[in-house]
Amino acid sequence: MMKQNIAALELNYIIKELQFLVGSKLDNIYNPSKKELMLIIHVPSLGKKILRIMAGKFMYLTDYKPKFEGATSFCLYLRKKLLGARIRKLEQKGFERIVEIEIEKQEGKLSLFIELFGKGNIILVKDNKILSAVEQQKWADRSVMPGNDYIFPNKPINFLKMDEEQFREFCKKSSQESIVKTLALDLGLGKTYSEEACIIANIDKNSEPALGRKKLENLFKILMELKNGNKGYNYTNEDISPFQLKSYANKEFKEFNTYNEALDNYFTNISKEETKSILETSLNKEQNKINKIIEIQRNNLLKLEKDEKENREKGEQLYSNYQLISEVLLQIRKALEKYSFDEIKEKLKGHKLIKNLNSKDKTITIEL
Secondary structure, X not given: OOOOOOOHHHHHHHHHHOHHHOOOEEEEEEOOOOOEEEEEEEEOOOEEEEEEEEOOOXXXXXXXXXXXOXXXXXXXXXXXXXXXXXXXXXXXXOOOOEEEEEEEEOXXXXXXXXXXXXXXXXXXXXXXXXXXXXXXXXXXXXXXXXXXXXXOOOOOOOOOOOOHHHHHHHHHOOOOOXXXXXXXXXXXXHHHHHHHHHHHOOOOOOOOOOOOHHHHHHHHHHHHHHHHOOOEEEEOOOOEEOOOOHHHOOOOEEEEOOHHHHHHHXXXXXXXXXXXXXXXXXXXXXXXXXHXXXXXXXXXXXXXXXXXXXXXXXXXXXXXXXXXXXXXXXXXXXXXXXXXXXXXXXXXXXXOOEEEEEOOOOEEEEOO
């Protein structure tokens, strides 16, 4: 199953790996699709890098730039506000799937918030006031609208900063039916890493959250170790992690130097395949269109050949019966001196050669 989005723990690794972008210059901005941005960043001594952002899904650094045309009004607005600015900060907000990119120009500082949860969003903020967003959104307790304060959801405990005592109290007070759901939903680890922690700690994932002091102490140590990965792994089930997963022990994997490289390899290959598929579809449509035109032209040519043959045969018959036709026409002209067209038509009923006389347009039909 294809990986759809990244977890808060994975985002923590991405942000750590991308700190070298701080101080870099924002050269350009593109948006291949509505909720997708590509920030073209000039990094001193490294040259241009591309930060690909897909709201509600993922973000990673890449060298791959697909072909696309045009720009949305939001993209044009970002270009006006941000091009030429320096990145001053790149951080994850708490343990949420939210990234703040603080950017500074002579006019002052602005923040680009990337929301990777739910439907996702990309929001430009100044002095905590929303200037613009990819999508205006509204909930009972939160509204993303220009002019409003930017407020993001925040969990009661930050996995990255919690201590053992806070963790034990958190689990004891959990309203979830199992420890794995407490870790996945309330703590924000997600399904994969919550189950991984339970496997390493040798704890039944369906146990109640209040495990007891020793088990919680051991589980806490395991959780802290999850923060120490420094590579990337792509598995055959199409999952990606910043460290080797015991739960995927029987699955083949490819190792990368960083988690970002693993993401780049995975999603860039998907992007290339999608681009190839779109191109092939476009080519197929164009080929079908050409084939239809060829078929129409072929049918027209056959009709012309048929008409030409029939007309040639008619011409040959006219030529071979020219004397007979001339005599018939001469006789009718003489008859018109004495009789009307309708009288002649009546007299010629049943004639072997003359099948019809049209008194309206004065035409004669002869069958040879």
